[in-house]
Amino acid sequence: METLLQQTVNGLVVGSVYALVALGYTMVYGILGLINFAHGDILMVGALVALEAIRLIQLHAPDLGLIPTLLAGLSVSVLVCMLLGYTIERTAYRRLRNAPRLAPLITAIGVSFLLQTIAMIIWGRNYHTFPQLVSTTPLEPVAGVFITPVQVAILVVSALLMVALVLLVNKTRLGRAMRATAENHKVASLMGVDTNKIIAATFVIGSGLAAVAGVMFSSNYGIAHYAMGFMPGLKAFTAAVLGGIGNLGGAMLGGLVLGLVESIGAGYIEDLSFGFLNSSYQDIFAFLILGIVLIFRPTGLLGERVADRA
Amino acid sequence: MNELALAIPWLGKRHPAAARWVVVAIALGAPLIAILFGKTWVRILDFAMLYVMLAIGLNLVVGFAGLLDLGYIAFYAVGAYTFAFLASPHFDIHLPFWIVLPMGAGFAALAGIILGLPTLRLRGDYLAIVTLGFGEIVRIFLNNLNHPINITNGPQGINMIDPLVLFGWDISRPVKIGEDITINSLFLYYYVFLAFVVLSIILVQRLQISRVGRAWAAIRDDELAAKAIGINTRNMKLLAFSLGATFGGVAGGLFAAFQGFVSPESFSLMESIAVLTMIVFGGMGNLAGVIVGALALTALPEVLRHVAVPVQQAVFDRVILDPEVLRMLLLSLAMILMMLLRPSGMIPAYSRYSRPELVVGKAAGEARK
Numbered sequence: 068m069e070t071l072l073q074q075t076v077n078g079l080v081v082g083s084v085y086a087l088v089a090l091g092y093t094m095v096y097g098i099l100g101l102i103n104f105a106h107g108d109i110l111m112v113g114a115l116v117a118l119e120a121i122r123l124i125q126l127h128a129p130d131l132g133l134i135p136t137l138l139a140g141l142s143v144s145v146l147v148c149m150l151l152g153y154t155i156e157r158t159a160y161r162r163l164r165n166a167p168r169l170a171p172l173i174t175a176i177g178v179s180f181l182l183q184t185i186a187m188i189i190w191g192r193n194y195h196t197f198p199q200l201v202s203t204t205p206l207e208p209v210a211g212v213f214i215t216p217v218q219v220a221i222l223v224v225s226a227l228l229m230v231a232l233v234l235l236v237n238k239t240r241l242g243r244a245m246r247a248t249a250e251n252h253k254v255a256s257l258m259g260v261d262t263n264k265i266i267a268a269t270f271v272i273g274s275g276l277a278a279v280a281g282v283m284f285s286s287n288y289g290i291a292h293y294a295m296g297f298m299p300g301l302k303a304f305t306a307a308v309l310g311g312i313g314n315l316g317g318a319m320l321g322g323l324v325l326g327l328v329e330s331i332g333a334g335y336i337e338d339l340s341f342g343f344l345n346s347s348y349q350d351i352f353a354f355l356i357l358g359i360v361l362i363f364r365p366t367g368l369l370g371e372r373v374a375d376r377a
Numbered sequence: 378m379n380e381l382a383l384a385i386p387w388l389g390k391r392h393p394a395a396a397r398w399v400v401v402a403i404a405l406g407a408p409l410i411a412i413l414f415g416k417t418w419v420r421i422l423d424f425a426m427l428y429v430m431l432a433i434g435l436n437l438v439v440g441f442a443g444l445l446d447l448g449y450i451a452f453y454a455v456g457a458y459t460f461a462f463l464a465s466p467h468f469d470i471h472l473p474f475w476i477v478l479p480m481g482a483g484f485a486a487l488a489g490i491i492l493g494l495p496t497l498r499l500r501g502d503y504l505a506i507v508t509l510g511f512g513e514i515v516r517i518f519l520n521n522l523n524h525p526i527n528i529t530n531g532p533q534g535i536n537m538i539d540p541l542v543l544f545g546w547d548i549s550r551p552v553k554i555g556e557d558i559t560i561n562s563l564f565l566y567y568y569v570f571l572a573f574v575v576l577s578i579i580l581v582q583r584l585q586i587s588r589v590g591r592a593w594a595a596i597r598d599d600e601l602a603a604k605a606i607g608i609n610t611r612n613m614k615l616l617a618f619s620l621g622a623t624f625g626g627v628a629g630g631l632f633a634a635f636q637g638f639v640s641p642e643s644f645s646l647m648e649s650i651a652v653l654t655m656i657v658f659g660g661m662g663n664l665a666g667v668i669v670g671a672l673a674l675t676a677l678p679e680v681l682r683h684v685a686v687p688v689q690q691a692v693f694d695r696v697i698l699d700p701e702v703l704r705m706l707l708l709s710l711a712m713i714l715m716m717l718l719r720p721s722g723m724i725p726a727y728s729r730y731s732r733p734e735l736v737v738g739k740a741a742g743e744a745r746k
Contacts, residue, residue: 102502162717169445170716172502173657176447176650177712184705188698297646301513304506347521354510361503362495 069211074334075327080218080287082326083225087280088303089310089318090232091273097249097313098269099164104175105155106277107300108182109148113278114197114285114295115190117144121198137200137282145278152274156267179300186293194292197285221283228276229319235272236315245269249313298350302329305357311367320368328352408567418679419563423635425675426570427628432655432671433577433664434624439653440662441590442617443597444497445505447649448512452622454519454644455488456481456629458529461639464539467530474541478630485626489619497614512649519641534640541569541634549637566635573631574668577624581664584620593617647705654708657715660722669724674711678704 088110095103121140124131131139159178163171201220205213236242247255248265256262284299285291306325310317333349360367388396411418435449459481463472496507523531540549540562548565584590592613595603604610633639651674659670682700689696698706715722 102506159713159717166716166720168501170720172445172505173653174713174716176653177709177716180647180650180705180709181713184702184709187702187705301506301510308503308506345521348517350517351514354507354514357510358495358507361499361507365499365503 070334071331072210072212074331076212076214076218078327078330079323080221080326081330082306082323083222084280084283084287084322085299085303085306085326086319086322087225087228087276087283088299089306089322090229090315091277092304092307093310093312093315093318094245094269094273096307098245098266099160099171100168101160101171102175102304103160103270103273104172104300105178105182106273107296107298107303108179108186109152109274109277109296110281110284110299111186111291111293111296112151112182113144113148113281114291115186115195115281115293116147117141117278117282118195118197118285118291119190120144121200125198133200137286141279141282144282145275148274148278148281149271152270152277153267156270160270161263161266183293183296190291190293192293194290197289197291199286199289201286203287203289217286221287224279224283228279232272232276233315241265241268302353305353305360309356309360309367311369314367314369317367317369324368325353325356328356404571408564412561412564416561416563419561419567421676421679423563423566423570425672426567426574427632427635428652428655428675429574429668429671430570430577430624430628430631431652432659432667433574433581434621434628435652436656436661436664436667437581437584437624438617438621440656440667441585441597442593442614444614444617445501446508446618446621447505447646447653448492448508448510448515449621449625449652450644450646450649451512451515452485452488452625453629453632453648454515454639454641455485455622456626457633457639457643458519458535458629459484459626460630460633461535461538464634465535466537467535471539474539474543474630474634478627481630482623482626485622485629486619489622490615493615493618497611497618509646509649512644512646516641516644516646519644529641532641534638534642536638538633538637538639540637541566541631543569570631570635573627578664578668585664589613589616650712651704651708654712656722658711658723660724663722663724666722666724670722673723674708678707681707 088106091106091109092103095101095106117140120143121136124136124139128136155178159174160171163174199217201217203215203217205215206219234242236245244255244260244265245268247258247260248262252262255265280299281296284295302325303322306321307318308321309325310319310321312318329349329352332352336348337345388399408419408422411422431449431453434452435446438444438446438449460474460477462468463470463477463480464474465471492508492511496504499507519529520532522528523533529535540547542548548569549562551562552560552565554560592603592608595606595608596610596613600610632643652671655670655674656667657670658674659668660666678700681703685698685703686696686700689698
């Protein structure tokens with residue numbers, strides 16, 4: 068029972084990171100119908116830029132407290148990633164907006180590998196230790212469950228960001244324009260929405276969220292690496308599909324469900340397979356879920372309007 | 378055979394016969410020229426032939442039938458590991474290659490059907506992601522199936538795989554003619570691989586203009602219309618998937634025999650992407666383009682390796698971009714730039730059976746928003 072509770076907590080933490088990344092996928096997909104393959108790599112860039120920024124701050128302003136250092140590093144990385152997201156949209160995707168659909172998809176794969184290569188050139192192939200500015204020593208166990216301050220921070224920050232995003236999309240002018248663009252580009256632009264701007268904004272917001280997710284991911288595991296974006300990216304995409312792609316609530320739900328399944332599954336896979344499989348097969352769950360969802364319920368848990376797109 | 382001539386577009390258009398002979402001469406003479414630059418280059422040519430086979434197979438799936446498969450390298454892995462299991466000291470089984478190779482091809486085809494059955498009703502980008510996931514699952518299993526029972530030997534891979542033995546003739550040993558001429562086994566492998574490539578080309582070309590090939594083109598261009606005129610789209614797509622996989626399986630078996638060693642590392646996502654880039658670069662749906670793309674993108678990184686590394690040494694006193702990085706850089710840039718600037722590839726398809734703008738266009742199988 069304690070394992071179950073512990074894995075549930077771990078799953079929620081990982082799941083909320085997936086959810087943040089999944090939001091980026093789902094927003095872009097909702098508006099452009101494009102799977103932005105490079106989204107996972109933006110997470111990676113976010114983590115590595117934050118790492119670099121924190122290193123510099125610690126070098127030049129060692130007196131700054133831990134939390135201000137982290138926040139400064141985080142803001143730098145969010146800004147860099149927003150700029151990156153904008154640049155990618157502007158240079159690669161915008162020109163292909165009216166191109167047949169396989170073209171932007173292949174371009175996105177290319178962008179993903181380009182980002183990885185550039186990161187490899189800048190930061191090398193090695194794993195970097197990510198500074199643990201928020202403590203990772205577990206707090207006093209509650210009901211036998213250990214939770215670390217960094218995990219608490221991840222849960223709180225992602226919850227806040229998700230609420231903020233929902234408010235942005237549902238309550239503001241920008242959000243209304245985004246929904247209109249997702250509904251129908253042409254009509255939205257006839258109603259005076261500058262769709263180019265809205266699409267760019269979507270990429271910028273998504274990239275910002277991915278940067279935050281990257282910093283969280285690295286803070287939790289204590290490492291950063293040029294290829295670290297691939298798996299979380301793929302899992303977040305799975306989460307987005309699981310929840311119903313194009314649907315914000317779905318992405319959040321999908322992220323949490325996926326995190327839970329994965330972490331609880333990894334805890335029990337050895338017993339379930341009679342010792343044949345072990346936790347190194349953890350990554351398989353995401354793909355299995357993706358396959359099952361796409362085959363049996365391609366609209367996802369909460370999706371309804373995408374039936375024709377699957 | 379017109380497509381062969383088109384591999385040299387400027388000559389092929391006016392003098393197809395001449396162009397055809399030039400292509401044949403290049404294919405036969407390439408290793409003789411390559412050896413002038415050293416044995417490594419013959420080895421690279423051998424690998425280039427394997428990539429050509431992979432590209433031909435993937436083109437069948439992506440270019441002809443319009444199904445974007447990002448896990449294609451998994452079939453290559455199935456072929457390679459089948460060969461490794463059945464012809465190496467690992468399980469101490471040593472079957473002859475003319476049994477193992479077809480088995481590898483068969484298992485790859487089976488894997489194609491297993492993957493295809495549930496997923497082929499998905500369209501476009503979803504199919505891409507699911508196949509990508511499949512590729513990763515295969516790699517994860519190869520990496521971890523070394524305990525509790527050792528099947529794949531994990532990340533270390535399997536070595537000492539039997540070489541190709543044709544009619545009792547071990548082609549991994551150099552052949553001596555007279556006293557001073559020895560033919561390196563790299564040459565022998567090249568011509569064996571070339572034979573397989575030629576066979577594949579003939580097969581695929583016949584397929585393309587057959588009823589099946591036309592059915593694929595119809596599905597690619599408009600799935601709904603294809604269904605309406607009575608094409609069994611599910612079976613046709615499955616056929617494309619498993620046939621494409623078969624090519625991958627054969628290439629994998631040849632790879633295992635040639636290299637004598639397989640490990641999961643050779644079957645990463647990057648390789649799937651590399652093969653995809655080759656066909657995108659050359660011209661999706663067009664055999665000549667695909668072959669040229671495969672040759673160019675196998676050779677180019679190697680040329681860069683031999684040029685860029687010494688240049689960097691001379692200029693910066695150290696190597697900033699190592700060859701692997703250069704290859705990734707080249708492939709990713711090729712993919713992006715081709716899509717932005719020349720989406721139908723270096724040698725666009727010309728016949729009425731293969732129109733790349735439609736390949737790229739309707740593979741998602743739906744009207745744009």
